[in-house]
Amino acid sequence: MTASDQILQQHGLTRDEYQRILEMLGREPTVTELGIFSVMWSEHCSYKSSRVHLRKLPTTGPRVLQGPGENAGAVDIGDGLAAVFKIESHNHPSFIEPYQGAATGVGGIIRDIFTMGARPIALLNSLRFGPLEDPLVRRTFSGVVRGIAGYGNSIGIPTVGGEIAFDESYTGNPLVNVFCLGIAKADEIIKAAASGAGNAVYYVGAKTGRDGIHGATMASAEFDEASAEKRPAVQVGDPFMEKLLLEACLEVMKTDTLVGIQDMGAAGLTCSTAEMGSRGGAGIAIDVSLVPQRETGMTPYEIMLSESQERMLLVVKQGREAEVERIFEKWDLHAVRIGEVTTDGRLLVKHHGDVVADIPARCLTDEAPVYQRPMAEPAYLAEARRLDLSSLGPPPPPADVFRRLLASPGIASKRWVYRQYDHMVRTNTLVVPGMGAGVVRVKETNRALALSTDGNARFVYLDPFQGAQLAVAEAARNVACAGGEPIGATNCLNFGNPERPEIMWQFGQAVEGISAACRALGIPITGGNVSLYNETDGRGVLPTPVLGVVGLVEDASKIARRAFAHDGDTIVLLGVGRGELGGSEYLKVIHGLVRGVPPVLDLPAEAALQRLLVAGIAAGLIRSAHDCAEGGVAVTLAECCFDTGLGATIDVPTIEAAAGAMAAVSTLFGESASRVIVSVEPSRAAELVRLAAGAGVPAAIVGRVGGDRIRVTIGRETALDESLADAERIWSEAIGAYFDRERAIA
Amino acid sequence: MKFAVVVFPGSNCDHDAYHAARHVLGQDAAFVWHKETSLGGADVVVLPGGFAHGDYLRTGAIARFSPIMREVQQFADRGGPVLGICNGFQVLLEAGLLPGAMLRNRSVKFQCEHVFVKVEQIDTPFTNACRPGQILRIPIAHGEGNYYAEPGVIERLEKNRQVIFRYTTADGAMMPEANPNGSAANIAGICNDARNVVGLMPHPERACELALGSADGYVVLESAVKAVTHGMFAAAR
Numbered sequence A: 001m002t003a004s005d006q007i008l009q010q011h012g013l014t015r016d017e018y019q020r021i022l023e024m025l026g027r028e029p030t031v032t033e034l035g036i037f038s039v040m041w042s043e044h045c046s047y048k049s050s051r052v053h054l055r056k057l058p059t060t061g062p063r064v065l066q067g068p069g070e071n072a073g074a075v076d077i078g079d080g081l082a083a084v085f086k087i088e089s090h091n092h093p094s095f096i097e098p099y100q101g102a103a104t105g106v107g108g109i110i111r112d113i114f115t116m117g118a119r120p121i122a123l124l125n126s127l128r129f130g131p132l133e134d135p136l137v138r139r140t141f142s143g144v145v146r147g148i149a150g151y152g153n154s155i156g157i158p159t160v161g162g163e164i165a166f167d168e169s170y171t172g173n174p175l176v177n178v179f180c181l182g183i184a185k186a187d188e189i190i191k192a193a194a195s196g197a198g199n200a201v202y203y204v205g206a207k208t209g210r211d212g213i214h215g216a217t218m219a220s221a222e223f224d225e226a227s228a229e230k231r232p233a234v235q236v237g238d239p240f241m242e243k244l245l246l247e248a249c250l251e252v253m254k255t256d257t258l259v260g261i262q263d264m265g266a267a268g269l270t271c272s273t274a275e276m277g278s279r280g281g282a283g284i285a286i287d288v289s290l291v292p293q294r295e296t297g298m299t300p301y302e303i304m305l306s307e308s309q310e311r312m313l314l315v316v317k318q319g320r321e322a323e324v325e326r327i328f329e330k331w332d333l334h335a336v337r338i339g340e341v342t343t344d345g346r347l348l349v350k351h352h353g354d355v356v357a358d359i360p361a362r363c364l365t366d367e368a369p370v371y372q373r374p375m376a377e378p379a380y381l382a383e384a385r386r387l388d389l390s391s392l393g394p395p396p397p398p399a400d401v402f403r404r405l406l407a408s409p410g411i412a413s414k415r416w417v418y419r420q421y422d423h424m425v426r427t428n429t430l431v432v433p434g435m436g437a438g439v440v441r442v443k444e445t446n447r448a449l450a451l452s453t454d455g456n457a458r459f460v461y462l463d464p465f466q467g468a469q470l471a472v473a474e475a476a477r478n479v480a481c482a483g484g485e486p487i488g489a490t491n492c493l494n495f496g497n498p499e500r501p502e503i504m505w506q507f508g509q510a511v512e513g514i515s516a517a518c519r520a521l522g523i524p525i526t527g528g529n530v531s532l533y534n535e536t537d538g539r540g541v542l543p544t545p546v547l548g549v550v551g552l553v554e555d556a557s558k559i560a561r562r563a564f565a566h567d568g569d570t571i572v573l574l575g576v577g578r579g580e581l582g583g584s585e586y587l588k589v590i591h592g593l594v595r596g597v598p599p600v601l602d603l604p605a606e607a608a609l610q611r612l613l614v615a616g617i618a619a620g621l622i623r624s625a626h627d628c629a630e631g632g633v634a635v636t637l638a639e640c641c642f643d644t645g646l647g648a649t650i651d652v653p654t655i656e657a658a659a660g661a662m663a664a665v666s667t668l669f670g671e672s673a674s675r676v677i678v679s680v681e682p683s684r685a686a687e688l689v690r691l692a693a694g695a696g697v698p699a700a701i702v703g704r705v706g707g708d709r710i711r712v713t714i715g716r717e718t719a720l721d722e723s724l725a726d727a728e729r730i731w732s733e734a735i736g737a738y739f740d741r742e743r744a745i746a
Numbered sequence B: 001m002k003f004a005v006v007v008f009p010g011s012n013c014d015h016d017a018y019h020a021a022r023h024v025l026g027q028d029a030a031f032v033w034h035k036e037t038s039l040g041g042a043d044v045v046v047l048p049g050g051f052a053h054g055d056y057l058r059t060g061a062i063a064r065f066s067p068i069m070r071e072v073q074q075f076a077d078r079g080g081p082v083l084g085i086c087n088g089f090q091v092l093l094e095a096g097l098l099p100g101a102m103l104r105n106r107s108v109k110f111q112c113e114h115v116f117v118k119v120e121q122i123d124t125p126f127t128n129a130c131r132p133g134q135i136l137r138i139p140i141a142h143g144e145g146n147y148y149a150e151p152g153v154i155e156r157l158e159k160n161r162q163v164i165f166r167y168t169t170a171d172g173a174m175m176p177e178a179n180p181n182g183s184a185a186n187i188a189g190i191c192n193d194a195r196n197v198v199g200l201m202p203h204p205e206r207a208c209e210l211a212l213g214s215a216d217g218y219v220v221l222e223s224a225v226k227a228v229t230h231g232m233f234a235a236a237r
Helices: A003-010 A015-025 A031-040 A091-096 A098-114 A137-155 A225-233 A239-254 A268-280 A299-303 A321-330 A380-384 A397-405 A456-461 A464-483 A501-521 A587-590 A602-620 A632-641 A660-669 A680-697 A724-745 B013-024 B068-077 B089-094 B150-158 B217-231
Strands: A064-066 A074-077 A082-088 A119-128 A159-166 A176-186 A200-205 A258-263 A285-288 A310-315 A336-342 A346-351 A354-360 A429-431 A440-441 A448-454 A484-493 A523-533 A545-554 A570-572 A622-627 A649-654 A674-679 A699-705 A710-712 A715-724 B002-007 B028-033 B046-047 B080-086 B101-103 B112-119 B134-143 B146-148 B164-166 B187-191 B197-200
Touching: A015 A031, A015 A354, A031 A268, A031 A299, A031 A346, A031 A354, A031 B089, A064 A082, A064 A456, A064 A523, A064 B089, A074 A523, A074 A545, A082 A098, A082 A484, A082 A545, A091 A098, A091 A137, A091 A176, A098 A137, A098 A176, A098 A258, A119 A137, A119 A440, A119 A448, A119 A545, A137 A176, A137 A239, A137 A724, A159 A440, A176 A448, A176 A484, A176 A545, A200 A239, A200 A321, A200 A622, A239 A258, A239 A310, A239 A321, A258 A268, A268 A285, A268 A299, A268 A310, A268 A346, A299 A346, A299 A354, A310 A321, A321 B028, A380 A456, A397 A523, A397 A632, A397 A660, A397 A724, A448 A464, A448 A570, A456 A464, A456 A545, A464 A484, A464 A545, A464 A602, A464 A622, A464 B112, A464 B217, A484 A501, A484 A602, A501 A545, A501 A602, A523 A724, A570 A649, A570 A680, A570 B046, A587 A660, A602 A674, A602 A680, A602 B080, A622 A632, A632 A649, A632 A660, A632 A674, A632 A710, A632 A724, A660 A710, A660 A715, A674 A680, A680 A699, A710 A724, A715 A724, B002 B013, B002 B197, B013 B028, B046 B068, B046 B089, B068 B080, B080 B089, B089 B101, B089 B197, B112 B187, B146 B187, B164 B197
Parallel strands: A082 A523, A119 A159, A285 A346, A484 A523, A649 A710, B002 B028, B002 B046, B046 B080, B080 B197
Antiparallel strands: A064 A074, A074 A082, A082 A176, A119 A176, A200 A310, A200 A336, A258 A310, A285 A336, A346 A354, A429 A440, A440 A448, A448 A545, A484 A545, A570 A674, A570 A699, A622 A674, A649 A699, A710 A715, B101 B146, B112 B134, B112 B164, B164 B187, B187 B197
16 A cells, blocks of 8 residues: 555654665555554654663673563572563553553553563552642542552552652653562573464453554654543553463463463554564464454454453464463463464464465564664753752741641652552562552562662753662662662653654663663663653653662561661761752742752762661661652651651751751752661661771761651751651641542532 | 362452461461362361452452352351451352441542451450450451441341451540441451351451561461361361
């Protein structure tokens, strides 16, 4: 067929790309082929804008068992076991239909994990929304939370952590990034590659319907007013079906009947057949008329492009088909043979025996277009990075700032959210959500895994390179605060339209930053996801790289928690405050500004700090640890007091650089990096300070746990003296209040 | 002694019950697939939590028709100890082994959190190791745990001392604010007339080890071991 401009536009293909298709095929494509190319060459599947940059990430290390390129990455955690994990976005569907968009995001990442032969044991999610004052945002927020809960709770995988941030830029384009981790035997990881001519290709799971056709293309375009009409491109999830698939697939994987397995996520049958064939250097021939269908009259185009959820593609060893079919029958699932592996490296699609597509598989994967898109420093930067504190006028009293920050949804307790998530199922959760890193034990070993997803988009907006480095450092620091040695990471890169040079510049800088920080901290990136075109009506979201870091705790009985553990313990502040307010929660909440330069990050110092934390916690010296992030040392101290009823008093030195009217607020609420509040038994405080000195980590005994107030003095002068109970009430009730109010009005 | 943990399609606390029985209490335990027709000589049957059949139609409504439920019914009729936890409790209600029904939580949200329950009666196979009135801190994780029964049924449950667990404050006060889901009379768990079948919404199997935040649920499973080894419910096999 000769494609008109309109047809190409509908398929998200450029004229140049169409020309390449003609050259590759040596003829005009059939309509099914055009559909196949369109989804496989979409940004979502091909990473055509991001690939050249992603190559810079460090992906190797002594513990890496599987780097990028498979369904998920894997790292060695000892005892012959592997942690298999990845993070993925489901941003676009979650805006159009919050519940199903988020639910199917959870379903998709879980499939990626069990496809590798791993039993999923933990979920985390990083969410971004507009301000909760907006009723539409509240609808999106509660829908996304319910969707995550609805899917994760039903399938029985605990949601053990994550984070949520708010900014106007996410109002029309929320971010829903879901992280899943599973455990597999290190030598039994299963790959998604097809090989062995004549081996059967099986389809199993939900029937194929017309839902989600062009979901991948949707995720590769900006939003506009017409986006609400794209609802049919969002799929509907069925966690019960996925639970059956999960159990049945894990049972099949215990046998040695499989050659390879892949889930059908974005671009459905097209992507799974093309990628499995391409990875194994083989071809795949299928007849789509054999695919179980939910609706009548579906065309090969529709069957190949459907994104119906909860479907898997398996390649089974010859002669073992009956065994596989029997296991699926047990779970009331029907594995259907739809084709076989071939030797010619082509994706051959038939419909009732007639050929409807015949494409070399590598044209769809390795030979898909790769763009070196132009990059240019955005015009906003020079102005946004200028911060003149004296122009802000006298700051409000510290007590007012403190209360407003505690009530700010970015800082306030997220219990309203995680109470809706089953965070205890599977009885592994040692540290529940809302307390920094989530910690799960690994049964049948002494080990545990500390997991954290982080990313401060304001910092990235103000300096993509530095902000991305800070995201890596924060996620790693959070797992170290629980006692976990960071051993692997996955990233989800949420940016705007890559066809704009300034967005591409943000992206390129951020990848460089992640790369530099991961190298310095010795953390390999084993996979991840890129989500571009996060824009509504031409306005992009804050550039938002989210890092998910896995930390290994050697002794699960020795983990540190955020909250102070004992009355009378000594409080030690690790790291140095510089009073940095650039990009801070203080500036945003109090002055409505996203301005200045992000905090300085000294990577060797950060690495030393993290090593000290891991060693100090393993030795039983550090009894609690909490990273100083949004809201600075004052908010961090308060968070250490919450949930325990134990107050605290600390004294911090005056920061010389931050003199003048802003001295107190910058000392209390500045967000300098690489700082952690820890508590130790008083008799061992000196030991910790000595250990820190030896490790080159600045450490100061600053105060004591106890009482019913949160007190901070600066150079012995009282700067903050608040009731713990009042502070905790403000912090606990802030998010729920947005919804209670709504109910009262209704 | 041996625990049978029934696995329905969609059960997801089956591993938790198995782990608690086998690895924490050190007892024999086996999974029993819902299509099987034998409980494999088990001394105690656990219907675990989860979303059997996706909770589609109604919680527990489809699971009651599984082949294994005939065996569970007969085991219960012979006096064998049966424990339904969360979704397992919902299955017991649908199967008519226990009276009443579940409504959506008063909050109309799924809730996962620790709550306090008071052990109201200790003459059951799942509470005989408890102190009378003992307060247990154990988690709930459900969207439909709002126990409902006709007033006459509640009255009979109270009169026959069939209310086994009740939501209370930490000091055992039966206050409305201690009721997490709106259950009638703060009911968290009940037993049948013969007292050998017990259902409860909270998850004792999730609270058997201090590392998980509470070991208060241990006593519930320990009671079953005690009941069986002392021959209190020996007629079952």
